[in-house]
Amino acid sequence: SKLWDYLRTNLEPSILASPDGHRWAMAAEALERCDGMKGDDFLVDLLKTIAVIDLFKERSGLVANFDLLKTCYPDVCEKELKSALNTLNKASLTIFKKFQDAHAIFAGSDFNIDQAVGVALDEIDELDFEALTSLTGLQPILAKRHYHETGAMRWFDVNITPAKDVMDVATRFKSKNGVIGKFLLVVPTEGEEEEHVKALCRDAAKLNDEWDIVAGYSPQAWSVVMLARELLALDKVSIDHPELAGDWVARREVAARLTDLQAQLETELTKSLDKAEWYHKRYSTKHYRQSDLNSLASDLAERRYDQCPKLHNELLNRQKPSSSAIAGQNALLRHMITREGEPRLGIDGYPAKGGLYASLLEATGLYSETKDGWRFVAPANNEADTHRLFPAWNAAIQHIKKNKKRSVAVSELYDLWADQPYGIKDGLMPVLSVAFILTQRENLAIYREGIFRARFDDVDVECMAKDAKTIQLRWMDLNKISRRMLSDMADVVRDLDEKNELKHLQPIDVARGLVAIYEKLPNWTKRTMRLSARAIQVRDIFKRARDPNKFLFDDIPALINSKETEISDKEDIRNIVSIVKEGLQELVQAYPLMLHQQRDMLLAELQVPNLSRQSLLELHERAENVKELAGDFRLDAFVGRLAQFEGDDEGFEGIASLAANKPPRDWVDPDMDRASIELADMAQKFLRAETFTRIKGRPEKRQAMAVLVGMEGRPVPLLEEFDVIDSDRGAINDLVDQVSKTLEAVDTNSQSIILAALAELSARYMQAPEVETRKTGNGKVA
Structure with missing residues (x-):
């Protein structure tokens, strides 16, 4: 039994792969069943002894008869030994062979693996190299030095390729998921001459200019082919024979042989890789040990991605970040938009977002303290750009400028950055793109699904993180006349929006300021036709605003010049600014003016002389005096609002919305006409109710x-x-x-x-x- 334990611990894989593997697998399966029966230790030891004797019977000449077993266990009486053997026989763990007068392991499997493998070998005409690659588990060759320098993991796949297909494989290769090239170990499968195979390797290495193909030939290739055929045949047996599903012993033996063949093939492949001659279009033919192939991979990666940013962050510097990394990224994006101007973007400690901030924004200097406070700063083209971000930044700017006549989707920047020579990973794209937009916001017009955005906010960032196509960018240019008009338009923004100081006199900021004034208007102002023709014309221009350049320098000048010609002098600018300012002023004042007219009419109907504190207190007392008097729910609601009315616009909106039967956001002109009549009617009902307060014993206020x-x-x-x-x-x-x-x-x-x-x-x-x-x-x- 000790010999069995030794063999199982040290030599089981080798035994299973040998001709004795079937017998060993049956014995091992029997022992596992015996352990599952919770038998005593003697039964297990006895079964191990029988298994060892049965395993070596051809070489030793011994069989597990009663006399031999009694000799093995001299301290066990004959009765106990016979009882134990009987127990093993009844459990179908052993079988008594009468012609040998000996016990043997019960043969629970009659599947002939060698025969099945032989049949499978006859059926294999050509090697399936794709299946072979997956079975051998060839590991990719990592560009380790490039990874340590840039933080970006890149690698080359290793494939076994028949000589006749090597040109086609090299032509069809496309990079994906971090794979930037292939090492092809070329195998002559049709008796090709060695020089011919080497010529094919040389031609294949030169064929693909977009990516790197490294082709190699090894004299040991034939040994790989022979092992590969046997491995594919055994894999075919494991798949094509349904009887294995009910034969645990056979399955175990097949799995053991597969494991052993895979190990042998991997060993042969390692030898082949070490002894191969490798061909590449930029390097002379050379023998590389497998450990040296990583250095070659790094050289090729650095040549392809020589402007890759150096960003060391394991969470995001990859193609597909984990869900926890995405959560940290989204939290950082929100802070970038909402907490700009605060040290560390308002992040306390080092949660996931704090670590991302430290490695991607703080270390790179993209977010740093300036004379104007903490701001996002574009990388400079000098020695300070140690993280090599300027090339990617400059490429994005040039791409947007080149396409300034149209809007550029952020997804285009993703494609640009992911391509050579930058090779930025997909996980970094959202953070870098938001940082790019914030550093260039003075020159960029921002759109969401084609609609101009006055402010780049957290909703835009969330949409971009989910689908970069939803956000578009456009570059903005200026001439002298345009700059002069911008200056005057900036004054309009400052006059009508006291909260907007408009420190940066850029087209995008002026356009944002003007559009922001329009966007703040109540919905009624955006719908009403009770405005002057000029105000309606100005409103229509703002309603159609999509592009800041077109809005500022085409649409607005069209207010005084229907012909699409450029403005040319100060008088034109003065007229344009005057029209826009007067139109916006009327739009800004329209809603408050309408509310004040309605409010004054109501106060006159209620015989309230003014909005003084005393008058409002008297109105409150009158309203409290007639509450729940008339039994009219609508009148009671009106009275309740009057009791809380403080004379402000918000309070009157509540009263008017009751009269119009609509909230203020849905008001249109007919609603206000109906509200006027309804307010007058309810005021008269209120006055009438006041004359009958005595009915409920209340003091008469009228x-x-x-x-x-x-x-x-x-x-x-x-x-x-x-x-x-x-x-x-x-x-x-x-x-x-x-x-x-x-x-x-x-x-x-x-x-x-x-x-x-x-x-x-x-x-x-x-x-x-x-x-x-x-x-x-x-x-x-x-």
């Missing part, structure tokens, strides 16, 4: 009165109904006192005369209620 006067033979008497509120009581009392004093000074005691005089005076006011009365010089009322 008194209803009527005056009826019949005189001078009129067929219909004069009738005037009106009401007064508590706030009028002081003025009424003062007037009553003055009239009383006047009447007391009159020399008459006739009540009829006094009442007649009051009636005639009332009639005068009733006949001309809108005419202001005043005293003339002779004391008569006029």
